[in-house]
Amino acid sequence: MTKIEMTAQDKKLTKRMFWRNMFLGFNMSYTRQQGVAWDWVHAPIYREIYKDDDQFWEAMKRNMEFYNITPNMNGMVSGLALSMEEENAKAPKGTFDTAGISGMKIGLMGPMAGIGDTFFSGVWALIIMGIAISFAKQGNLIVAALPLIALIPNLLVRYYGQKFGYKLGTKYIQKAVENGVMAMFTKAASIVGVTVVGGMIATLVKVPVIFKTKINGTVFELQKVLDQILPNMLPLLLAVGCFVLLRKNVSPVKVLLGVVVLGFALTFLGITGA
Amino acid sequence: MISMMRCDDRLIHGQVALLWSKELQLSRIIVASDQAAKSDIQKNALLLAAPAGIKVAVVPVAKAIELANDPRGAKLKMLLLTNTVANLKTLVDNVDVETKVDIANVGRIGGGNLNDKHKISETVYLTDDEVEAVKAIGKKRNNFVYQPLPSDTPVPFLSLLKGE
Amino acid sequence: MLLYQAVVVGLVLAFSKWLNAYGSFLQLMPFFSYIVLALVLGKSPSQALILGAAVELAFYGVMQIGAVLPQDTAVGGVLGVAFALILNQKPAVAVALAVPISMLAVIVWNLLKFWFTANVEVFDRYIDQRNLKKFNRLWWLQIAVYLLAYFALAFIAILLGTKGINAFVNAIPKPFLTGLTVAAGMLPAVGMGMLLKFVWNIEFLPFFIAGFAMAAYLQLPIMAVSIFGVVFGLMMFFIDRHINEVKQAKGTASTGNDEEDFFND
Numbered sequence: 188m189t190k191i192e193m194t195a196q197d198k199k200l201t202k203r204m205f206w207r208n209m210f211l212g213f214n215m216s217y218t219r220q221q222g223v224a225w226d227w228v229h230a231p232i233y234r235e236i237y238k239d240d241d242q243f244w245e246a247m248k249r250n251m252e253f254y255n256i257t258p259n260m261n262g263m264v265s266g267l268a269l270s271m272e273e274e275n276a277k278a279p280k281g282t283f284d285t286a287g288i289s290g291m292k293i294g295l296m297g298p299m300a301g302i303g304d305t306f307f308s309g310v311w312a313l314i315i316m317g318i319a320i321s322f323a324k325q326g327n328l329i330v331a332a333l334p335l336i337a338l339i340p341n342l343l344v345r346y347y348g349q350k351f352g353y354k355l356g357t358k359y360i361q362k363a364v365e366n367g368v369m370a371m372f373t374k375a376a377s378i379v380g381v382t383v384v385g386g387m388i389a390t391l392v393k394v395p396v397i398f399k400t401k402i403n404g405t406v407f408e409l410q411k412v413l414d415q416i417l418p419n420m421l422p423l424l425l426a427v428g429c430f431v432l433l434r435k436n437v438s439p440v441k442v443l444l445g446v447v448v449l450g451f452a453l454t455f456l457g458i459t460g461a
Numbered sequence: 462m463i464s465m466m467r468c469d470d471r472l473i474h475g476q477v478a479l480l481w482s483k484e485l486q487l488s489r490i491i492v493a494s495d496q497a498a499k500s501d502i503q504k505n506a507l508l509l510a511a512p513a514g515i516k517v518a519v520v521p522v523a524k525a526i527e528l529a530n531d532p533r534g535a536k537l538k539m540l541l542l543t544n545t546v547a548n549l550k551t552l553v554d555n556v557d558v559e560t561k562v563d564i565a566n567v568g569r570i571g572g573g574n575l576n577d578k579h580k581i582s583e584t585v586y587l588t589d590d591e592v593e594a595v596k597a598i599g600k601k602r603n604n605f606v607y608q609p610l611p612s613d614t615p616v617p618f619l620s621l622l623k624g625e
Numbered sequence: 626m627l628l629y630q631a632v633v634v635g636l637v638l639a640f641s642k643w644l645n646a647y648g649s650f651l652q653l654m655p656f657f658s659y660i661v662l663a664l665v666l667g668k669s670p671s672q673a674l675i676l677g678a679a680v681e682l683a684f685y686g687v688m689q690i691g692a693v694l695p696q697d698t699a700v701g702g703v704l705g706v707a708f709a710l711i712l713n714q715k716p717a718v719a720v721a722l723a724v725p726i727s728m729l730a731v732i733v734w735n736l737l738k739f740w741f742t743a744n745v746e747v748f749d750r751y752i753d754q755r756n757l758k759k760f761n762r763l764w765w766l767q768i769a770v771y772l773l774a775y776f777a778l779a780f781i782a783i784l785l786g787t788k789g790i791n792a793f794v795n796a797i798p799k800p801f802l803t804g805l806t807v808a809a810g811m812l813p814a815v816g817m818g819m820l821l822k823f824v825w826n827i828e829f830l831p832f833f834i835a836g837f838a839m840a841a842y843l844q845l846p847i848m849a850v851s852i853f854g855v856v857f858g859l860m861m862f863f864i865d866r867h868i869n870e871v872k873q874a875k876g877t878a879s880t881g882n883d884e885e886d887f888f889n890d
Contacts, residue, residue: 212646214767216742217583218575223741223748227764230757240755247752253569257475258649293570294503297471298510304475305512309823312652314851316681321847323656323678326671334654341648357502364505366873371865374513375858380820381829382854385836386847388817391682393810418841425811429818434825436484439612439686443815450808454800461806483823489887514826518887533888612695 191354201349204232204265208345211258220255232269236276246272249285256296257303262345264295266352302369310376311340317383321390392422394453397460409458463529463556466541468549468564472497473510473517473542476565476610481540482512484611489539490517493525493548522548529556546591553598562602564595564618565609581621584609592625627787633665634707635780639772641699646771651699655681658699659706668710676706679716679809680723686816687727697734700775701727704782711783712791717806722790726782733778737771832857 193201207228211221226247237243256264268288275283315337322330351359363369396410413420425446432442453459464485469477472492481487490511497503497519504519511517518528522543528534529541529552541556543549546567553562568578568586578586585607587595599605599619606615641658644651651658656677663673684698705723709716744763751760797805821833832854839845839853 209648210646212649213771214741214764215738216745217738218569218742219745220569223745223764226748226752227761230760244752244755251749251752255471255474290500291502293470294497294500295506297469297474298503298506300471300474301478301510301512305479307649308475308652309479309820313685313820314854315653316685318847318851319656320678320681320685323659323674323681326669326674328660328670328674330656330674331660334650334657337653338650341650341653345648357505360502360505360509364508367865367869369509370511370513371862371869374865375862377513377824377826378829378832378858378861379851379854380824382832382836382857383847383851384817384820384824385833385838386840386845386850387836388814389837389840390847392814392817393807395807395810419837422814423837423841426814426817426821429814430821430825431818433818433822436611439815439819442818443812446811446815447808450811451801451804454804454807459807461803479823483825516887528887531888537888 191350193350193354197353200232200235200269201266201353204229204269205262205346205349207231208258208261208265208349211256211261219251219253221258222251222254225254226251229265229268233272236269236272238276239280242276242280245285246275249289252289252292254292254296255300257300257307259307259341259344260299260303260348262348262350263352264292264299266349266354267291267295267356268352270353270356302373305373306376307341310373310380311337313380314383317387321387324391388422388426389419392419392426394421394425395459395461396421398458462535462538463541463558463560464538465561465563466543466549466552466556467562468543468546469566470544470568470570471566472544473507477540477542478510478512480611482515485538485540487515487538487540489534489537490515491525491528491539491541492517492519493522493541493543493552494519494545495521497544498524522551526552526555529558546587546594550594550598553601560604561615562598562605562618563608563615565607567591579622579625582607585621587625592622595619595622627784630666630707630711630787631780631783634662634703634783635776635778637662637665637707638700638703638779639776641703642775643772645699655699655702658703662703662707663710666707666710673706673710676709676716676719677702679720680705682813682816683720683724683809684727684816685813686819695731696724696727697730698727700730700733700778701725704779707779707783708787708790711787712794714794715802715806717802717809718794720809720812721805730778733774737774740770741767 211224211228214224215221216223229250230247233243233246237246268291271288271291275285275288315333319330319333322333396413398409400407417423429442429446433439450459464487465481467477467481472494473490477490482490492507497507498521507519508517518525520528525541525543529539541552543552544567546564549562549564564585566584568588568591569575569584575586578588579592580586595618605618607618607621608615637658640661641651641655644654644658656674659673659677660670663670680702684696684702687696687698701723704726705719708714708722709719712718744767747763748760751757751763835857836850836854839850840847845853
């Protein structure tokens with residue numbers, strides 16, 4: 188990796204931007220989503236860059252446009268925007284095409300949200316919550332310490348995204364596409380997710396069978412028989428059943444209600460119980 | 462085979478990468494946008510956002526029509542994605558498959574005062590010209606809906622036009 | 626007593642909604658709120674975690690994509706756990722309360738967002754007037770109202786709802802409560818199915834089976850299963866990288882942007 192040189196001024200600006208960016212998720216509106224938040228986040232940065240008051244307010248007005256991204260992914264766009272705004276400030280007035288800044292933001296927010304939602308909401312939250320729930324279920328207070336690990340990717344992506352965006356520009360996006368590293372990374376992360384879900388089905392989905400009967404004098408316990416065939420067979424069948432229905436585009440609410448009804452029905456029939 | 466045509470001004474974002482790609486079990490996404498195809502940053506970012514196992518082409522509208530009509534795609538599940546209503550109309554006119562046409566998010570990006578546009582829904586704002594284009598699409602396509610997420614109930618798009 | 630409980634649950638919910646927006650932290654640490662909740666209510670944190678685990682399992686698979694909030698799990702979780710803690714109820718009761726509350730609570734967010742949208746014009750005006758002070762003041766006012774709204778929601782719910790919910794829960798016949806417990810235990814299957822749908826690819830089948838077998842036969846805890854998951858993921862990553870390098874060396878690598886290659890696998 189290329190060494191990134193940062194001046195004291197660069198460091199001051201990026202540090203400020205890093206912390207202000209934590210607020211990007213506040214005050215979303217229907218018409219601009221995070222547009223207002225973008226301006227609040229960057230106002231002191233623009234103040235620092237633009238000594239000229241007209242240029243500062245021009246930047247504020249220009250950036251009050253529709254914006255919507257997975258907030259964790261914004262570091263990179265913020266970093267890129269900062270370097271472009273700086274160029275604008277250095278260039279003689281009117282020679283830098285500010286439409287490029289807007290174009291970059293519009294072009295990147297969609298794909299970056301695509302990557303961010305897939306990773307943060309789709310995979311990472313799933314793994315972390317799987318671990319957290321399994322500890323919490325035993326009342327284990329260690330979950331209080333789990334965020335220390337859970338938040339690392341969140342903070343790293345914010346920090347390095349911003350630094351790379353600011354200092355390396357879009358070069359490394361090109362690079363990441365060329366060696367296909369992002370696709371491989373998403374795939375690897377999904378594999379972790381699928382493994383964890385497999386484990387969670389066995390440990391966290393409960394179908395407690397209590398059905399017992401006497402056949403020719405011997406006690407027949409349904410749960411024991413099922414366990415001999417395959418432990419946790421019913422949770423597996425239930426989860427796979429839900430998956431198949433959902434994949435056939437049955438609405439999640441219907442599946443959810445179906446499971447609740449099934450739970451009650453099996454209990455009233457005396458098959459399951461607490 | 463085109464599984465759906467979608468108009469979304471953020472192109473591939475979470476709703477597409479995570480939800481629709483799985484809902485439609487896609488293997489290809491064609492992004493039809495002259496300006497995205499021209500911009501290296503945007504093109505690369507879109508390629509980067511391609512969900513695992515899905516190939517993405519970011520091409521001008523004319524090229525997208527060629528790809529969509531290519532017989533080699535007959536067995537692939539493809540999403541035809543574009544960012545403006547004008548592009549969508551061109552695609553509908555030139556890609557002759559009976560498929561769902563969905564306008565999801567459009568009109569809030571790229572300047573212009575929202576008060577000058579017709580508010581069709583929370584996520585769709587159309588200019589006068591776009592309203593006309595939408596009507597023309599409605600004449601050609603029966604399955605023409607407003608549906609941002611797979612879990613949203615599809616609403617016939619023309620029913621959202623009130624006197625426009 | 627009830628007044629104190631209403632105030633502290635209100636504060637915990639406001640804190641949770643703060644974490645919900647601030648850095649998107651809440652997504653990864655909802656249990657933090659449940660521990661705080663138990664401490665301020667003078668209940669056992671372990672019990673809060675057990676209740677919280679049942680609730681979070683029912684929410685597993687609910688994802689916030691883009692700007693769309695399908696269910697407000699922060700509100701549902703805090704209130705469901707709070708009611709169950711105060712009334713000394715079972716996890717099944719917490720789940721039965723949390724799920725409908727999370728669906729109803731979306732209304733509060735929609736109302737807030739409606740007001741934020743109306744304010745966008747005001748922000749625009751302050752920029753035209755070049756008044757950063759007023760811009761910042763409105764920004765913080767909105768955040769204050771956002772936090773206050775959720776404080777008020779929890780405060781009112783606890784103050785006015787506790788008695789009614791207590792009577793209601795006590796009136797539930799015993800067999801029905803058993804059914805509820807069974808259903809709450811089965812409910813996570815929906816979330817698992819949902820997540821499988823999002824990440825599914827037939828190539829992942831072996832890893833799914835391995836994860837299930839490790840937990841079902843070897844009785845490994847989820848932490849251990851996920852470490853093996855990381856091992857599998859890394860192995861595939863290195864294999865893929867190797868394949869890619871070979872392809873690039875041969876000059877047959879596809880970067881995906883070559884339209885001629887679009888229809889090939």
